[in-house]
Amino acid sequence: MTAIETANNISDAVRKYGVMEMPDLEYSLELAKQTTPEYERVSTVIPPVEWPAFAPYVKAINELKKQRNAVILAHNYMTPEIFHCIADYSGDSLQLAKQAASTQADIIVQCGVHFMAETSKLLSPDKTVLIPDLKAGCSLAASITGADVRALREKYPGVPVVTYVNTSAEVKAECDICCTSSNAVKIVESLGVAKVIFLPDEFLANYVAGRTDVEIIDWKGRCEVHERFTAEELRAAREAEPGVAIIAHPECPPDVLAEADYTGSTSGMIDWVKTNRPKKVVMVTECSMSDNVAAETPGVEFVRPCNLCPHMKRITLPKILDSLVYLKHEITIPSDVAARARSAVERMVELGR
Numbered sequence: 001m002t003a004i005e006t007a008n009n010i011s012d013a014v015r016k017y018g019v020m021e022m023p024d025l026e027y028s029l030e031l032a033k034q035t036t037p038e039y040e041r042v043s044t045v046i047p048p049v050e051w052p053a054f055a056p057y058v059k060a061i062n063e064l065k066k067q068r069n070a071v072i073l074a075h076n077y078m079t080p081e082i083f084h085c086i087a088d089y090s091g092d093s094l095q096l097a098k099q100a101a102s103t104q105a106d107i108i109v110q111c112g113v114h115f116m117a118e119t120s121k122l123l124s125p126d127k128t129v130l131i132p133d134l135k136a137g138c139s140l141a142a143s144i145t146g147a148d149v150r151a152l153r154e155k156y157p158g159v160p161v162v163t164y165v166n167t168s169a170e171v172k173a174e175c176d177i178c179c180t181s182s183n184a185v186k187i188v189e190s191l192g193v194a195k196v197i198f199l200p201d202e203f204l205a206n207y208v209a210g211r212t213d214v215e216i217i218d219w220k221g222r223c224e225v226h227e228r229f230t231a232e233e234l235r236a237a238r239e240a241e242p243g244v245a246i247i248a249h250p251e252c253p254p255d256v257l258a259e260a261d262y263t264g265s266t267s268g269m270i271d272w273v274k275t276n277r278p279k280k281v282v283m284v285t286e287c288s289m290s291d292n293v294a295a296e297t298p299g300v301e302f303v304r305p306c307n308l309c310p311h312m313k314r315i316t317l318p319k320i321l322d323s324l325v326y327l328k329h330e331i332t333i334p335s336d337v338a339a340r341a342r343s344a345v346e347r348m349v350e351l352g353r
């Protein structure tokens with residue numbers, strides 16, 4: 001790369017804030033003592049032998065985020081050392097979007113997947129938004145393009161388009177309003193129409209269709225994590241663990257949801273466990289969420305099945321530290337796309353006020 005190319009490749013964030021020194025990552029008894037409060041939060045789900053690998057990063061990240069005036073937003077699927085030890089705010093997609101809209105920080109480090117970081121950038125256009133791994137995608141977001149939405153509009157003229165936040169900014173820009181798993185029915189009904197196009201998750205669309213009189217036109221996108229659950233494995237869990245509570249995310253197939261005692265967003269599921277304190281529970285969703293709740297709910301046993309999201313698991317402590325030191329990877333959205341996508345997200349946030 002030539003000097004000019006290198007200069008052109010420096011991100012706005014680096015120009016504005018500059019890179020920092022990589023902190024010392026040596027583990028010591030002193031460091032063990034300093035990070036005891038953080039370890040105590042996760043001691044039931046992270047064995048002591050694993051803590052020396054996490055502790056230097058936890059300390060470095062917590063110090064650096066203050067120096068950077070950065071805020072760390074973590075989705076409920078982050079691993080416990082991220083969720084409980086370095087996050088400033090955690091939550092489901094809607095809660096994280098609201099945090100992004102109201103933060104006073106200069107920098108947002110989004111510990112989640114790419115569409116979540118884009119949503120933060122849309123709601124906080126003047127902030128630097130970083131994602132620790134640009135490849136942290138989502139099978140739902142990858143299932144549809146802006147051109148697909150334009151084709152649907154041509155096929156169904158005048159029918160409004162509601163899009164799940166699990167989509168790219170380019171897709172949001174073609175839609176009327178966004179929704180998340182926690183407000184999808186409310187958003188669909190808020191439009192006051194008889195028919196809507198609902199994108200891109202066919203299972204969430206089916207779940208919404210069962211709870212409203214509004215006719216739903218769907219798209220055949222699926223979450224690669226939730227589509228793998230089966231009703232048979234849940235029936236087997238009930239047989240093996242009599243009295244077990246089964247709670248599921250609405251991205252699951254309909255026959256899986258039919259087996260569930262409760263269906264809700266990731267935060268809805270967490271609240272359900274904290275409120276109902278079942279003796280045993282299957283959280284039919286991403287595995288790390290069970291670990292995160294287990295750390296806070298002694299006495300509740302978390303029974304399998306659960307599945308891992310390979311995209312969420314790309315976000316690790318070393319990559320988060322790199323993010324803060326080198327200010328990578330900065331989220332940018334072309335301004336014409338951003339303006340249209342922002343209004344779809346803002347309409348959703350406004351409805352919740």
Ligand code: 13P
Binds near residue numbers: 076094166251264265
């Ligand atoms: P929530 O909005 O319920 O957190 O869901 C996001 C997601 O990606 C679930 O797979």
Ligand code: SF4
Binds near residue numbers: 138286309
């Ligand atoms: Fe996307 Fe599914 Fe992963 Fe959620 S769990 S980020 S919907 S692939």
